[in-house]
Amino acid sequence: MIRVLLADDQRLVRAGLRMLCQGSPDLEVVGEAENGEEAIRQVAGLSPDVVLMDLRMPGVDGITATARITATRPGTRILVLTTFDDDEHLYPALSAGAHGFLTKDAPPEELLDAIRRTAAGESPFSPEVLRRLVRKAVGAHRETGDAKELASLTDRERDVLALVGAGLSNAEIAARLHVAVSTVKTHVTALMGKTGADNRVRLAVLAHRCRS
Known part of the structure; x- marks a missing residue:
């Protein structure tokens, strides 16, 4: 079972992601966070395998949270899921230690596959992101x-x-x-x-x- 933490400041997005993950027998959503600080705290307490990390969140943003999580919890892998796939967000997220990068318009099956690949040690990227x-x-x-x-x-x-x-x-x-x-x-x-x-x-x- 792959343990997943959802980090996104939009409650509706988290609800959709939870429903998607719950439809897969090999995925379990163990927690939700509405900002980076909460994500860091929940990772410490819940030890998820994968964090679905939004980048733009109030307070501590996703890039900062990614850097702190990968520094202190290297066993937890970060899959960025964001509306923004521009270089301004992509390269700082990768430098912070993100293991994969998908945009929120990715098909549901692609997202589920990316979660599994991230947990397995791979680095999934949206095709356009990888090309860039x-x-x-x-x-x-x-x-x-x-x-x-x-x-x-x-x-x-x-x-x-x-x-x-x-x-x-x-x-x-x-x-x-x-x-x-x-x-x-x-x-x-x-x-x-x-x-x-x-x-x-x-x-x-x-x-x-x-x-x-």
Whole structure:
């Protein structure tokens, strides 16, 4: 069971998220917070697996709350869910330690999948958010070590890297390559070890740099 905390200053939004989560047998909403300070306090008391974190809240905002939670409770993962997907909010949230970033217009099934992926250690992003992250990173950095990194990869690892770069989840990659999800996880771990990338966004950036 994945324990979820909802942090949003709008009661109606929290009610909708609670109803959505309660419709999934593997998700349990353990608490709600209407501002960042309350979210920090509830995380300390409830130890949720995932926090659905809004960014604009009164008092302590979501970015500050994310930084404090990830610093003191590294076992709790933060999935940002916000109306704002602009760079002004995206990069500070990621710098604060957010593990994923979705906009509130994401389809319900995408949100539920993102919660599960976040709990499993993945970093889900809305497709447009991921594309913008990759474009900015590719434009800012062109690593001379890319060719060397690629040379050490197996053909299957290259396949997995390309699909990570396309924004696919482990389950989607497994279905595309006709292998077990556990096999994909093994390949992703190997990719991180060989390339020095510590998360899926950096792997996606590498995939796009090497393709361009």
